[in-house]
Amino acid sequence: MLSETSQIKGLTLITAYLLTSNEHLTVCHPQSKAVTMPALTDLNIAVVGTGANGAGIGADLVNAGLRVTWIEQWPDNVAAIRENGVRIEFGQLDAGGRVETAHPRVINLCEVATLREKFDAVLLLVKAYDTRWACELIKPYVAEDGFVIGVQNGMSVDDIVAVMGEERSLGAVIEITAAMYTPGVVERHSDRERSWFAVGAPSSAGVRHVATAAAILRTVGVVEETTDIRSAKWMKLALNAAELVPSAIMDLSIADAAKTEGLYDVMLAAGNEAIEAALADGCQVRPIFGMEGDVASNPETFVETVLAELIANYILSYSRSTILQDWMKHRHSEVNELNGFVVQVLRSAGKPAPANQAVVEFAAEIELGTRERGIHNLEALAARVRELGGLVG
Numbered sequence: 001m002l003s004e005t006s007q008i009k010g011l012t013l014i015t016a017y018l019l020t021s022n023e024h025l026t027v028c029h030p031q032s033k034a035v036t037m038p039a040l041t042d043l044n045i046a047v048v049g050t051g052a053n054g055a056g057i058g059a060d061l062v063n064a065g066l067r068v069t070w071i072e073q074w075p076d077n078v079a080a081i082r083e084n085g086v087r088i089e090f091g092q093l094d095a096g097g098r099v100e101t102a103h104p105r106v107i108n109l110c111e112v113a114t115l116r117e118k119f120d121a122v123l124l125l126v127k128a129y130d131t132r133w134a135c136e137l138i139k140p141y142v143a144e145d146g147f148v149i150g151v152q153n154g155m156s157v158d159d160i161v162a163v164m165g166e167e168r169s170l171g172a173v174i175e176i177t178a179a180m181y182t183p184g185v186v187e188r189h190s191d192r193e194r195s196w197f198a199v200g201a202p203s204s205a206g207v208r209h210v211a212t213a214a215a216i217l218r219t220v221g222v223v224e225e226t227t228d229i230r231s232a233k234w235m236k237l238a239l240n241a242a243e244l245v246p247s248a249i250m251d252l253s254i255a256d257a258a259k260t261e262g263l264y265d266v267m268l269a270a271g272n273e274a275i276e277a278a279l280a281d282g283c284q285v286r287p288i289f290g291m292e293g294d295v296a297s298n299p300e301t302f303v304e305t306v307l308a309e310l311i312a313n314y315i316l317s318y319s320r321s322t323i324l325q326d327w328m329k330h331r332h333s334e335v336n337e338l339n340g341f342v343v344q345v346l347r348s349a350g351k352p353a354p355a356n357q358a359v360v361e362f363a364a365e366i367e368l369g370t371r372e373r374g375i376h377n378l379e380a381l382a383a384r385v386r387e388l389g390g391l392v393g
Helices: 003-017 054-061 075-084 110-112 128-141 157-164 204-217 228-248 253-256 263-280 302-313 322-328 341-350 354-366 374-385
Strands: 025-028 034-037 046-049 067-072 086-090 098-102 105-107 119-126 142-151 169-175 178-182 186-187 196-199 222-225
Touching: 003 374, 025 075, 025 222, 034 204, 046 054, 046 128, 054 067, 054 086, 054 178, 054 186, 067 075, 067 110, 075 105, 110 128, 119 128, 119 204, 128 142, 128 157, 128 228, 142 157, 142 204, 142 222, 157 169, 157 228, 169 204, 169 228, 178 322, 186 204, 186 341, 196 204, 196 228, 222 374, 228 253, 228 302, 228 322, 228 341, 228 374, 253 263, 253 302, 263 354, 263 374, 322 354, 341 354, 354 374
Parallel strands: 046 067, 046 119, 067 105, 086 186, 119 142, 142 169, 196 222
Antiparallel strands: 025 034, 086 098, 169 196, 178 186
16 A cells, blocks of 8 residues: 555645646545546635735735636735735845736725635635635635635634534645735745645545645645644644744844844744644644655754744745734734644643743733733843743753
């Protein structure tokens, strides 16, 4: 019997063929019986949430010749894209970067009610805390045999299932580094060969959609099809718990945060607590980003290994976390769905999460306006972690 990895490699060749073919192919997924995949050009696709990641992904789908509708909640972004298209800036333009453009069909949230069509595939790229209402919004417009895939941080797949049902729900791990500070303009810091996804179904009922979703996302980056999407998403959450909010609290890029003495210890502690939470939740430590070796699947070394991989290969020196980008725009962040979720799971297991608890507290104060982000928070943050019982030894 072929290993899961070998089967996935075979599916990769098949789904890559679909990108340029109008034929329908029958494939076997490791968890399912044979399923017939439509040609990608036959699909009607929606991208819900076209900020930095959504617009970057959506642009690749449009430029691959797929039929795509963008549904966006920022009116200025919709207006800019309708007038000029979307501009994707890859890397630093003054240091060998390049610009790509796309001209999608884009509508405002308030225009969804005017749609008279059904979507075969919906890529959900809203914030994790917006998942449930976004699913309710789009549900009437999803084809009977269509699906919704959460291409998001956090454990949003359960919210998708709650609205769409197991047979029409998929989850994805996403690693794309991007930013959007100006309507219609995306800074994409990770090119396609350094954009990574894992795609899977939370139950066997939705497995038939995995190969199609993976084929769609292969227009954007490297895709792994997994039979354990929950564990994969927990591994990404562990990385996010370590990098996103701690760096934002200090107002630093992710790379600079990881080089800051004292802060790196807090980041590792937060990530390691997330690994502990994943195990308490019944999930497994497993490699992501295509990493291999014992250090990528060992609970004691996973976080430092994946953080080093992220910094070396998936971000630029000046890449800011999505949390920091939210705060710069005076928006609420996903801290409760990331670090807060770790606290919640460990509390349910009767265990503390001092690093994540402290991070949540500081983030809440920043969002309330009672604390300013900046490196001056480092000593106080570390002290609070110790007060809660962390950073021992």
